[in-house]
Amino acid sequence: MKYSHVFLLAVAITALAGCNDDDEPVIDQPSTVIPGDPGGDGSPVNNPGDGGGDGSGDGQPPGDGEPDPEPRVDIDGLPLPDTEASPDFETYVAGQPGYYTSLSSTEFNNIRFTSVATQDNTPNDNELSNPVAKLGRILFYDVRLSANNTVSCASCHQQEHGFTDPVQLSTGFEGGHTGRHSMGLTNSRYYDPGRFFWDERAATLEEQALMPIQDPVEMGMNLFDLETKLGQTSFYGQLFTEAFGDEAITSQRIAFAMSQFMRAMVSYESRFDQAVQAELNNDPTPVLTEQELRGLDLFDSLNCIDCHTTTAFVLDRNHNNGSVSNNDPDQGVGDVVGRPELAGFFKTGSLRNIAVGAPYFHDGHLPDLMSVIEFYNSGINNHANLSPDLRDRTGRAVRMGLSQADKEALVAFLETLTDDSFLSNPIFSDPFPPVEAGTGAESDAP
């Protein structure tokens, strides 16, 4: 029954949209298991033409280079995800090295790094489990979460950009723009205060996850309608049952599932990690260049490390780094809590994958890493609440006087935090087939 529906719709949509994908090879594996194994090679694991994994074959030999003509559309006429794949998030997260998660601190390049062991914001009632995070991944990429089925979380949080958006302000479901730059999601699990957004207005990730859905610019959906809408698909009932034991679709479960998916986004396979591992193993082969190590030394001596802490490079709490002046209309945390002594304080995400996360700062006004370094070097605002870490002896905003070589070294060091395995790991990738035209899905992502 289900498949005949799908088939009829599929024919209609094909006629309308002509959405064959000429580049995508057919991989005929009805039960794709996505390895949690890091170092995934980024090869496509979705089954773009698999029709929901019925495995019945379509008369075309696999691997002949011809695209499968059957588009993946569900009974509601919207994209049908690959629900057969079973990404192993638990194994991936368990693969974090000891210097990341064990209680002791780690010395690398004569600098002491604390670990994130005590700053995991996972609540006891929402520990990671594969079926829940699998559901979370599908929700995260589903355009059904927006009122007009055009925008998913991933429209503004793109894997190859460390789950931020490469534009200064993101475009919402009706073409409006967000008030701030999108935030990268790498390692957001390790933000100790557990609050979310640049101004920390969400108390937990579970609370945060429902906010963009209802945001009038971002997705414009109400939660009651969303529960109904998801119930009108052929597949969510089954996914909620696998995840939570019965098919009730509630916004709390939606929030829990997406939070688990986002908390699985830990990054530990950058060149920086290889270098730490090598030093711990007494392997003398240099991993980082002299320039990169010089950048790390500066990151330490210029106090960057006092705020961007641990081997996960997360903020220890919100700070005032002089990113705004006293008169700026956006005073971040101070506006939310209504306390003048917190005016100008902001949260930011982990510096891991920062090199692919431009533009920078809450307003996205700094286009590249060199401009961030130039900001710290010569542009810190004399905000009344500026952190002592960034003041000189007279109490003014510090002017660092870095040489060009120093600035380049800092940028080079920050680039060592890019984790290509994470950025292409299929467990974090889009489970929906590529959309070319017709539904307008994800067309807002530039």
Ligand code: HEC
């Ligand atoms: C239209 C673009 C857009 C969409 C769609 C969107 N986001 Fe965001 N996201 C943003 C922006 C912009 C911010 C920063 C907003 C702020 O702090 O004021 C943000 C911030 C966040 C943060 C905070 C990260 C941190 O470390 O504090 C999380 C988590 C997040 N989004 C998850 C999601 C999820 C889950 C969805 C889907 C339900 C989603 N986003 C949909 C643009 C978007």
Ligand code: HEC
């Ligand atoms: C007092 C704490 C503090 C110190 C010291 C500090 N930072 Fe930051 N950093 C922050 C805060 C807070 C933000 C977010 C500011 C904003 O968005 O308005 C930030 C943002 C950044 C960003 C951009 C993050 C993003 O997602 O846009 C980079 C890169 C960065 N800092 C690097 C550095 C470097 C390099 C140093 C040392 C030269 C340094 N920081 C020193 C607190 C600090």
